[in-house]
Amino acid sequence: MSDHHPHEEAATMSPYAARIRAIEALLLERGILTEPEVQDRISYMESRSPANGAKLVARAWVDEDFKERLLSDGKAAASELGIDPTHPAEFVVVENTPEVHNLIVCTLCSCYPRAILGRPPDWYKSFNYRSRAVREPRAVMREFGFEPSEDVEVIVHDSTADVRYMVLPMRPEGTENLSEEELAELVTRDSLVGVSVPRYAGS
Amino acid sequence: MTFRPGDRVRVRSAEKPGHVRTPGYLKGKPGWVESVIGEYPNPEELAYGFSGFPERPLYKVGFRQKDLWEDYDGPADDCLYADVYEHWLESGETT
Numbered sequence: 001m002s003d004h005h006p007h008e009e010a011a012t013m014s015p016y017a018a019r020i021r022a023i024e025a026l027l028l029e030r031g032i033l034t035e036p037e038v039q040d041r042i043s044y045m046e047s048r049s050p051a052n053g054a055k056l057v058a059r060a061w062v063d064e065d066f067k068e069r070l071l072s073d074g075k076a077a078a079s080e081l082g083i084d085p086t087h088p089a090e091f092v093v094v095e096n097t098p099e100v101h102n103l104i105v106c107t108l109c110s111c112y113p114r115a116i117l118g119r120p121p122d123w124y125k126s127f128n129y130r131s132r133a134v135r136e137p138r139a140v141m142r143e144f145g146f147e148p149s150e151d152v153e154v155i156v157h158d159s160t161a162d163v164r165y166m167v168l169p170m171r172p173e174g175t176e177n178l179s180e181e182e183l184a185e186l187v188t189r190d191s192l193v194g195v196s197v198p199r200y201a202g203s
Numbered sequence: 204m205t206f207r208p209g210d211r212v213r214v215r216s217a218e219k220p221g222h223v224r225t226p227g228y229l230k231g232k233p234g235w236v237e238s239v240i241g242e243y244p245n246p247e248e249l250a251y252g253f254s255g256f257p258e259r260p261l262y263k264v265g266f267r268q269k270d271l272w273e274d275y276d277g278p279a280d281d282c283l284y285a286d287v288y289e290h291w292l293e294s295g296e297t298t
Binding site: 090 | 243281
């Protein structure tokens with residue numbers, strides 16, 4: 001099985017990576033998984049990225065009817081834009097408004113809308129973020145450079161079970177003349193998790 | 204389906220070893236049913252290779268941050284939603 005990941009030497013592998021490699025080797029050896037299945041899975045995951053989320057958000061900003069569909073059935077809305085949301089979990093989009101700001105976390109592990117956005121950032125999986133996002137969400141957002149005012153209700157969503165959440169941020173002011181593609185470029189991965197918001201500095 | 208949106212509930216304080224989807228910080232805490240998400244195979248069974256059937260009702264449950272953390276440093280309206288399976292909930296009226 002050493003040809004499977006030729007770039008990684010055992011000596012430089014973390015203990016977790018070494019364990020995964022060992023389990024993977026056993027699964028392949030016993031015929032429970034095949035090499036093409038593993039490669040397919042890797043390709044699937046690498047084909048997902050925050051750009052998908054940005055596309056959904058930008059469309060929602062310019063098309064009110066699409067926004068309603070995105071909020072009521074996230075998977076169907078993703079399919080409309082050619083984003084294949086195939087995944088056993090539900091996909092729910094929560095909307096930021098002048099009154100409400102949403103923040104997503106998975107305290108138990110690292111649940112994340114991978115079928116849409118790909119792999120979560122490392123900090124999302126850290127104990128630090130997972131424990132503090134539920135207990136002091138405002139302090140966490142401040143560290144990301146964003147501070148909702150005291151009259152905005154902060155709602156934390158702990159994705160504990162079968163739903164994966166994404167935030168629909170508010171469209172920044174002054175962006176009336178931007179195209180849908182330009183709007184999508186303002187949408188950062190952090191803003192889809194809710195630790196930050198899209199910003200527009202002007203032309 | 205035992206609970207309806209708006210019902211007061213409390214997360215059971217039960218200890219259960221192994222794979223559970225109810226985080227410890229919610230145990231014993233009062234909240235409300237925000238919505239019914241649906242019915243899903245029980246992940247606590249799926250994790251060990253069982254079928255997970257019968258499916259269990261899953262609720263989106265809301266909590267006031269001030270009810271979760273005594274020293275919560277933020278406005279009283281701040282809240283938290285978590286997805287909680289029915290077998291982890293009891294009626295909030297009777298306790």
